Amino acid sequence: MLKQIVDHVNEKYGVKAQYSFAVSLGQAYCQNGSPRKGLPSKKELENMTKALNQEDGLYDPDDGRIVAARVKYLNAVAREHSEWRLLHSDQNQKSPVQKLLARTYGQNSCLIFFTFNSPCVGTCLRENGPYNIVDMVNDAFHPISKRYKAFVFQQIYQKDPMPQDLLDAWHRLHNVPLYRCDNNGCRDCSKNDPNIKPCLDRR
Template sequence: METLVLGQMPWAGLLLLPLLLYFWPETAGSIDPATLRVIMDCMNWPLTLGKCQYAFVVSLPHETCNQPTNLQEQLPEEALNAMNGALARQRRPYTRNDGPIVVARLRHQRTHWQHSECRLLFGGQNSWVAQLKARTCRPNCCLILFTLNSPCTSMCLVVNGPFNILGMTRAAFSDIDNNYQAFVFESIFVNDSWPMVTPQELRDAWHRVHDVPLQCCDNNSCRDCALVAPQNNPCLAGKIHTLGSK
């Protein structure tokens, strides 16, 4: 029998390692997809904005994200209707001092569009999300960031870009347990659904948000976007027809 020396790996293991790295998800831990869909359905049902871009962050107790049986207590209809009214007015981000939600819409600012996710995350310790966490995460919470359209490849996910949300997202979720966090979108951002953005490019951009599990939730289900191979990634189902176009 061959003796293995500490620090060495058999050739079979060395050959297998790249495959494991290729197919292994880049995020660990997440909220159960079925539970996440129940929460998202509850949050979105009162909204009357149609396809107008918006985003919200909701902070819930751990037990609610384990078993969402008391959602009406955590997310009363009054609070959800107030959220809808605030979004319809399209002003500054909205929150209630006693509520677990902060919401924002897309806004034009001088020379560029300030995306709704950025409006919630920008500001470090003074950001809307940081203030929400200071109010509700004592000491722990389940934190979910939802955006109607996926974070875009042209601004939100550009490494070192002036309007990217990568560092802000990392800071917002750095102290949240992996099993109690999610970054959720409903649809692929329209510009990223066009053929000039390949599934590989879109998947690579999404994986830059590696500090929090990215999930796609629509009327059917919630799906984990961590799979590396584009042809196996359920969040890319609408773009697979463009594979090989580059």
């Protein structure tokens, strides 16, 4: 069901740019696609699209099952990546993902985090970098059963380094299965073996 869930949001309501979303659903829907009432409503998804179509778009409502963000450009060279914007919190405010989990997540829930491009090595996965998301991802997903969580990307970020460097960086995401979902289906990219090659294809 992972591909169906991602496609339902991304193909119908996503934007043609780098963006990310996190969606909290019932386990029954994540397992077999029913009941459909477990999905975010059409109105909710339309509001998400409207927010993402704005410059520096952020969809962080007070209710509902989904949050989303685009990249925020701070100046000519600095930017907050969409993944970081959804996962970052400070002492005064919870992150959009933390707020989503607080209002929706229970023992019968699943959580899917989607980002259009793979998490980049130079910013998102850079050790000790100011916008590193590794600890935030691990913290957010740690309490959730492995069967009911996924971190999903659609394509490889084109500016990232050679595949092994990329794979080594990805493997610092310990508490969530990493998948690539595209026209060829969904593939588990968490492992380090010869079958990982389709995950690294830059097509």
